Amino acid sequence: MSHYQKPPELYDGLRLHQNENTGGCSPKVIEALAKMRPDQIGFYPPYAAATEAVAKYLNVATDRITLTNGLDEGIMALAVAYLRASIGGPRLEAIVPEPAFEIFRFDTAVAGGRLVQVMPRPEFVFPLDEVLAAITPQTRVVFLTNPNNPTGVGMPLDAIRTIARRVPPGGVVFVDEAYAEFAGESFIPHLDAFPHVIVGRTFSKAFGLAGLRIGCLVGAPQTVDALRRAIPVYSVNVAAVVAVQAALADLDYLRTYLQEVADSKQLLYAACDRLGLRYYRSRSNFVLVCAGDRIDTLVKGAFDKGIYLRDRSTEPGCAGCIRIGAGIVEHTLRCVAVMEEVLCGVR
Numbered sequence: 001m002s003h004y005q006k007p008p009e010l011y012d013g014l015r016l017h018q019n020e021n022t023g024g025c026s027p028k029v030i031e032a033l034a035k036m037r038p039d040q041i042g043f044y045p046p047y048a049a050a051t052e053a054v055a056k057y058l059n060v061a062t063d064r065i066t067l068t069n070g071l072d073e074g075i076m077a078l079a080v081a082y083l084r085a086s087i088g089g090p091r092l093e094a095i096v097p098e099p100a101f102e103i104f105r106f107d108t109a110v111a112g113g114r115l116v117q118v119m120p121r122p123e124f125v126f127p128l129d130e131v132l133a134a135i136t137p138q139t140r141v142v143f144l145t146n147p148n149n150p151t152g153v154g155m156p157l158d159a160i161r162t163i164a165r166r167v168p169p170g171g172v173v174f175v176d177e178a179y180a181e182f183a184g185e186s187f188i189p190h191l192d193a194f195p196h197v198i199v200g201r202t203f204s205k206a207f208g209l210a211g212l213r214i215g216c217l218v219g220a221p222q223t224v225d226a227l228r229r230a231i232p233v234y235s236v237n238v239a240a241v242v243a244v245q246a247a248l249a250d251l252d253y254l255r256t257y258l259q260e261v262a263d264s265k266q267l268l269y270a271a272c273d274r275l276g277l278r279y280y281r282s283r284s285n286f287v288l289v290c291a292g293d294r295i296d297t298l299v300k301g302a303f304d305k306g307i308y309l310r311d312r313s314t315e316p317g318c319a320g321c322i323r324i325g326a327g328i329v330e331h332t333l334r335c336v337a338v339m340e341e342v343l344c345g346v347r
Contacts, residue, residue: 013306016325016335019149019179019286021208023260023328025243026253029209032246033239045238053245054216058188058201063221066228069235071178071202071215076107077230078174078198078217082140083113094141095134097127098316099150101176104143113140120317124148124280126155128162137168145176147183150312150323152282160187164194172223173197178215179284181206181254182261188218195220198227205285206254207247214240257327261285264332268324271336275343285326288312292320294343301342307335 015022047067055062068074083092094108097118108115116139118130131142142163147154164173177199180186188199198219204210214236217227247254268287272279278290291298295313299322302309310323326332 013303013308014331014334015308016286016327016331017308017310017323018210019205019284019323019325020210021205021257021285021327022325022331023208023257025208026247026250028250028253029243029246032242036239036242040238040242043238044234045236045241047236047241050236050241050244053248057248058186058216058218060188060191060218064191064218064224066217066224066231067236067241068215068217068231069237069240070204070213071176071200072103073213073231073235074200074215074217074227075101075103075174075176076110077227078141078172079107079111079113080230081227082170082172083108083111085112090138092140093136093138094143095131095139096143097131097145099124099148099312099318100143100145101149101178108141114138117316124151124153124317126153126159128156128159131163132166135163135166135168139168140171142167142171142173143176144173145178146185146187147179147283149176149178149284150286150310150315150318150321151280151288152179152284152286153280154183154185154283157185157187157190160197161190161194164197167196171196175199178202178205181258182285183283185283191219195223198223203244203247206257207244208257209240209243209247212237212240212243214244260329261326263329264326267329267332267336268326271339275339282326286323287326288318288321288323290321295320295322298322298339298342302335302338305338305341307338309335 051062051065055065085092091114093114093116095116096104116134121127175187202215280288299309299311312318312321312323
């Protein structure tokens with residue numbers, strides 16, 4: 001696969017295949033967008049207020065933040081900034097512990113870097129020794145994800161520290177924290193001691209702003225400044241700027257959704273136990289379920305009933321696995337009922 005294959009545009013059913021917030025954004029976001037003036041849309045967007053709101057939420061100074069058009073743009077900027085080799089120079093390397101977000105692989109290729117994959121251990125225990133062994137003088141990026149996608153499994157923060165101490169001069173460690181709100185854990189408080197670690201965050205998942213495309217990169221000012229040079233001017237649109245401020249002003253809505261996710265995961269675990277399906281306890285808003293030879297029956301059967309699940313069986317270590325979004329409890333109950341009907345004929 002040479003580029004990211006977006007899932008089909010399925011919007012008529014229940015979308016549990018994209019890790020989205022199926023309940024949508026806070027009502028305060030809708031109110032803020034409805035109040036936008038024609039001149040706001042006609043002018044290039046200002047970023048200071050949104051940057052301040054994000055910095056306050058993450059408890060960092062504003063010079064440590066740069067807004068991005070979704071976290072995807074931040075990952076591409078990182079690849080461009082660190083993996084372009086000088087003419088005649090050695091090919092620079094990016095280490096990706098698998099399974100991982102496919103974009104890491106694709107952006108490494110686009111930037112001209114060499115991909116170094118580290119295969120998963122049993123039970124997706126983080127392969128620290130293998131990652132350390134993969135580091136060479138040409139390593140410029142180590143892509144880490146906490147919690148992991150597609151497994152939902154977390155990695156020890158101490159492993160991030162260990163890897164950061166071992167990367168060569170000129171290299172960085174990127175920690176993708178797209179699901180940090182669900183895990184309740186972040187490496188951001190430790191960044192002062194590790195100026196060559198960059199944390200990526202998104203407002204697509206927990207805040208329900210996926211359609212507006214806004215995320216951010218967090219790191220030492222000099223490190224983040226290097227990335228800003230690889231980000232297009234005014235790439236974050238004004239609607240996203242308005243929306244993120246409104247979302248961050250309604251943390252009660254966020255807390256309510258996080259509880260829905262926690263309850264939904266318990267419902268999925270219980271359903272899997274009843275159906276004899278293996279699964280991994282998740283620190284994200286989804287659950288990786290091992291359906292084995294029943295994978296096609298489950299994915300296609302759910303699809304026919306308007307519920308979309310994500311087949312992840314081609315990812316390293318994920319043979320026979322599907323990923324099921326866990327969000328609004330009402331939606332999870334619908335999913336569980338369909339799983340039981342498809343696999344057991346229960347109506």
